[in-house]
Amino acid sequence: MTEQHSSAAPGTVLRIGTRGSALALAQTGDIARAITAATGIETVLIPVTTHGDVTRASLASLGGTGVFASALRDFLLAGECDLVVHSMKDLPTAAAPGLAIGAVPERADARDALCARDGLTLAELPEGARVGTGSPRRIAQLRRRRPDLEIVDIRGNIDTRLGFVSSGELDAVVLAVAGLERLGRDGAITERFELSEWPPAPAQGALAIEVRAESVAAPVTDPIRAALNAIEHPETRAEAAAERAVLARLEAGCAAPIGAHALLSGGTLALHAAVYAPTGTDLRERTEGVAVSADTLLSVAAGLGSDLADALLADGAAEIAPLT
Numbered sequence: 001m002t003e004q005h006s007s008a009a010p011g012t013v014l015r016i017g018t019r020g021s022a023l024a025l026a027q028t029g030d031i032a033r034a035i036t037a038a039t040g041i042e043t044v045l046i047p048v049t050t051h052g053d054v055t056r057a058s059l060a061s062l063g064g065t066g067v068f069a070s071a072l073r074d075f076l077l078a079g080e081c082d083l084v085v086h087s088m089k090d091l092p093t094a095a096a097p098g099l100a101i102g103a104v105p106e107r108a109d110a111r112d113a114l115c116a117r118d119g120l121t122l123a124e125l126p127e128g129a130r131v132g133t134g135s136p137r138r139i140a141q142l143r144r145r146r147p148d149l150e151i152v153d154i155r156g157n158i159d160t161r162l163g164f165v166s167s168g169e170l171d172a173v174v175l176a177v178a179g180l181e182r183l184g185r186d187g188a189i190t191e192r193f194e195l196s197e198w199p200p201a202p203a204q205g206a207l208a209i210e211v212r213a214e215s216v217a218a219p220v221t222d223p224i225r226a227a228l229n230a231i232e233h234p235e236t237r238a239e240a241a242a243e244r245a246v247l248a249r250l251e252a253g254c255a256a257p258i259g260a261h262a263l264l265s266g267g268t269l270a271l272h273a274a275v276y277a278p279t280g281t282d283l284r285e286r287t288e289g290v291a292v293s294a295d296t297l298l299s300v301a302a303g304l305g306s307d308l309a310d311a312l313l314a315d316g317a318a319e320i321a322p323l324t
């Protein structure tokens with residue numbers, strides 16, 4: 001007997017658009033393999049070069065959020081591919097006309113990690129040690145724990161960043177565990193930061209599979225729809241929705257010093273979010289939990305994030321941090 005797969009027309013090949021970076025290729029490859037394993041549908045990866053990949057300008061000067069997403073979206077809208085894979089934390093919260101998040105697969109480790117020389121933890125770094133990151137959230141979190149550090153603004157892909165440590169130019173860098181794992185570079189991690197003490201970027205560790213809006217309304221026998229169904233993880237979608245609703249309500253961009261983490265467990269969705277003063281000397285943070293059921297999961301998640309953001313604003317979050 002051969003394996004039973006949901007019915008895709010023989011010869012169907014799903015075209016998956018991806019950025020050409022090592023991380024994008026790795027995570028898109030993971031998704032392609034998961035789709036084929038679950039459905040038997042063949043896939044092909046189509047790399048797309050984005051302006052964010054080729055320029056050396058700072059992310060902020062490019063307009064921040066969305067510089068990586070827009071070329072992939074144009075490609076999808078033009079019908080050049082059937083689905084694209086984004087790191088959800090890099091995806092703007094605003095809906096893209098004509099497109100939909102067709103699937104959210106199970107999230108990887110959401111934590112941030114320190115990758116330091118000589119196996120050092122954050123507490124063990126010598127006074128005045130040089131630590132690299134370009135993220136305002138990570139800068140504030142580092143300053144909060146270790147005001148003595150020299151924080152160095154860095155850009156570049158994960159291997160470039162790790163290279164600053166191996167070359168001795170920096171003592172450490174802060175990176176997402178998920179990206180390091182996807183590239184097989186998690187051996188460089190010297191400390192994983194607790195989610196409750198060091199909330200990551202909203203939706204960190206999660207991927208978003210974007211499709212043309214018509215694909216999510218297609219019959220379940222449609223190969224794109226079948227692929228989406230096979231990799232969907234409703235719990236991750238709800239957690240990410242709660243975290244991203246905080247950002248949306250604060251009208252905050254990807255450069256705002258905001259951390260958020262939600263966890264769905266035992267019928268309760270718990271959300272923790274923090275807004276940091278850039279100096280790390282002040283923060284506003286809140287944690288709330290709500291009971292959820294499968295049929296109301298997404299709307300309750302979005303409401304939770306939005307309400308939590310309102311509470312943070314009432315606490316003065318907009319007075320301590322630049323949100324936009």
Ligand SMILES: NCc1[nH]cc(CCC(=O)O)c1CC(=O)O
Nearest residue numbers: 087089175176178179204205206
């Ligand atoms: N902003 C860059 C980025 N976008 C996605 C990841 C990997 C983690 C993820 O998929 O959430 C990273 C690298 C990092 O933050 O260390």
